[in-house]
Amino acid sequence: MPGGKIAPKAVVGRVSLYLRQLESYQRQGLTTVSSSQLGDPLSIKNAQVRKDLAFFGQFGHAGIGYRIGELIGVLRHIIGVDRDWPLVLVGLGNLGRALLKYRGFRTRGFHIVALFDNDRSKIGANHDGLVVEPIESLGRIVAQHDIRLAILAVPADAAQGVADQLVARGIRGILNFAPVSLLVPPGVNLVGVDLSVQLQNLVYKVQQSQGEVSCAG
Amino acid sequence: MPGGKIAPKAVVGRVSLYLRQLESYQRQGLTTVSSSQLGDPLSIKNAQVRKDLAFFGQFGHAGIGYRIGELIGVLRHIIGVDRDWPLVLVGLGNLGRALLKYRGFRTRGFHIVALFDNDRSKIGANHDGLVVEPIESLGRIVAQHDIRLAILAVPADAAQGVADQLVARGIRGILNFAPVSLLVPPGVNLVGVDLSVQLQNLVYKVQQSQGEVSCAG
Known part of the structure; x- marks a missing residue:
């Protein structure tokens, strides 16, 4: 990690999600992904994906995107789950x-x-x-x-x-x-x-979105 | 809620924690709290507590602080847990x-x-x-x-x-x-x-704090 910089909590949370998504792609047989392919299933914008990953180093390859196997290895090491x-x-x-x-x-x-x-x-x-x-x-x-x-x-x-x-x-x-x-x-x-x-947060969101629907309709 | 304003996710998360803490104080027999008494056990600064609660209205009373029973009622209504x-x-x-x-x-x-x-x-x-x-x-x-x-x-x-x-x-x-x-x-x-x-996020934090200790020591 460059200079021992500590990533913000929100970045770390997203890195765990990227890792989960990359492992899913790897199981499906893919070897490379773009930032959009990585972010879309997680509802995270591709600019955010690139910014988050750039925090830890330069992993993207021009015209290729990210190599899945390489990125999994790096992210597992960053989070610390490359050991038991x-x-x-x-x-x-x-x-x-x-x-x-x-x-x-x-x-x-x-x-x-x-x-x-x-x-x-x-x-x-x-x-x-x-x-x-x-x-x-x-x-x-x-x-x-x-x-x-x-x-x-x-x-x-x-x-x-x-x-x-x-x-x-x-x-x-x-x-x-x-x-x-x-x-x-x-x-x-x-x-x-x-x-x-967590369930209370969900209830709040459901209430708010029902309110929005009734205002708009 | 004033103007149907939607609170940011972080605020809603903290409101759920405030509610839990207030209910704990109520069980202990307290009737009023200051923003510090509410924030301290949650490691949330008193200025943040006041700002979060002010998002939903003016609930503090000069020289008294917050009335626990009143605030519980308001927060339960805001989150939507005053119903089944x-x-x-x-x-x-x-x-x-x-x-x-x-x-x-x-x-x-x-x-x-x-x-x-x-x-x-x-x-x-x-x-x-x-x-x-x-x-x-x-x-x-x-x-x-x-x-x-x-x-x-x-x-x-x-x-x-x-x-x-x-x-x-x-x-x-x-x-x-x-x-x-x-x-x-x-x-x-x-x-x-x-x-x-969640466990990965914890591991990352543990690794970082061990790194900090070794740098400082």
Whole structure:
């Protein structure tokens, strides 16, 4: 990456989408794409595609466009998914168990290597070959596998306490599914996925577009 | 809303977070908050809080701040969650079944009223009192309950086909969990939740902050 420049969050989000689209084209047997072919299925303008990719270097070839295999390699390296990332999953409720079975993680180099819960009735249970450990074992297992990332799928009222334990044991990135905002120290990264908030955003859009339709009609 | 002005997506996202935080304060027994008290737990600056809320009207009271009960009512109305929203859920795999049990939806006025799958082995099964219907019954059920919203939790290769059927039957908003970009006609709204993309964004942040630490150290 040129000069260690940090890409804005919006660019990084789009790079993940470009990567997904490029992999889809590669599976279809294509070897090159134009910026329009890359942006159109994602509803991203071709000028934006070119600007985003230029942030990381010059990858376009005159008269050819982008070479798919080359660009996939570069983008995977930029995002950091050209290596395996071991993860811990904390919280084996309904959502946690679904996330454990979610195939999209594994195909991206994300491997859940340990499970934790503080519910005594869940500890010791075997899910897909992994045994649920008590939260007290976190430090040992994180150190053993050199783990940096955790998926947090615990109830809202337990989330901050568990996050504090994760940070104290060396976790540096948390994907938080609990519907609550967490406080973490500088140097620890947080991405929140609040499904109700996403659904609320959708409802707002639906209401607005219904309003637009009635005004126009 | 003044003049039917449409709030930018970023503002709407933050309004959902403000609402969650206000409801948390209300449960704790507070009746008023300052913009700092509202923004701090969300890592949003107080000037931003005031600017966002001013977009929808004047709700602050000099010397008091915001009245929590009043502001909750206003924000719930703005987002459109002061009414019940019936939903259909399509796809009863691991993720779909977890979403069905996710309590966060129900407490927000989102009620899943019908389940669909195109897998013959899943049709007829009872989940939490709802029977899985074949996709062919979609039109009848959507009309019967006046449903506008759908949660799509089907595999990537089936998602566009199912989305087309949803749109044809009158669905106007889709919360898409399939890891693929969908094409929908104008007037239909889409919010995508790609869990791998969220995890990739987290990995990028973790890498960048490790880079920063090593440069500084």
